[in-house]
Amino acid sequence: MREIVFDTETTGLDPKTGDRMVEIGCVEMIGRVETGNTYHAYYNPERDMPAAAEAVHGLSISFLETKPKFSETVDELLEFLGDAPLVAHNAGFDFGFLNSELEMIGRQPIAMDRMVDTVALARKKHPGAKLSLDALCTRYGIDRSHRVKHGALLDAELLAQVYVELTGGRQIGLELAAEAVEAEVSPGSVSVSSAQIAAKVTGPLREPRPHAASEEELARHKEFIAGIDNAIWAR
Structure with missing residues (x-):
């Protein structure tokens, strides 16, 4: 089964108050195995970037204002997503922003029955434990040393590994x-x-290699065994 693991970066926490999606990263999996196919895009949010948000992902408005608007590359994104289930960490947040962007340009929102939330999976598997992406990477021994700031594609790649562990392991x-x-x-x-x-x-x-002991090796082994004092097999 084809699935897409994805993550977004935004200008804030709530699209209903004017916050926008500024980055999306997607990782394709088939049968819970990464195929190597990914999709990554930055978007011009057509608004300012709050300092608190920039501190999280490091994306400045001077960088983003040179990027395309969401409407200009939306067809590429939708083609990559296809009709696959979409996996995200705290998926309601990412779905909320993605669907808000789609609705603003008159496109159909992504059906919520395609949503797979790894926070919900982790809560069920590890009740009472920390459920952040960092905490789950630590739990499963997934290297995140290169994650200095949040980045949509990097976080999606880490989440793909976590998702495998949450759904059966390697x-x-x-x-x-x-x-x-x-x-x-x-x-x-x-x-x-x-x-x-x-x-x-x-x-x-490969053809099996010979593994029987030679006569010389057998003789040395017999000599070694004979030299063991108070051997348990001789009692």
Whole structure:
């Protein structure tokens, strides 16, 4: 299944009071595995940038005023999103801004039944724990050392890793490989071997290397065993 993990940066907290989206970053996943396809854009908000917001993401109005308006590149964004479920951290916030931008230019809002909220997933899996993206990265050992300030694409990439952990962990890749192999095995096959799965995950199957001990190695081992005092197997 294709899913899009995304994050936004904004001029503030509430689009209803005039705040605007200034950046969006999207990461494509298929079967909970990142494909490498991403979408990233900055937008001219056509308004000022409050100092508090700039302190969070580092995007100044002098930088953003040279960027296109949301309406000028919206078709590229919608094409990338397609009809996939959209995954975000505290997703109501990001959906609110995205849909506000769409409504301002007369476009249909994104249906809320496409929303997947990783905060809700984390709250269910780790009740009572800290649920920020930073806290979840720490919990799952995800490197965020390059995250100096918030950035939409960087945060979406981190969230994609967190999402995998919240929904089954890194073993998902092996399960998908098994499913792919099963789809290719002939109808008469009874089962899929671990070797077949390994070939899908790591590449062509290598021939096994000789691993039996030589006569010399066996002799040295026997000599070593004989030299052990009070061996438990000799009692």
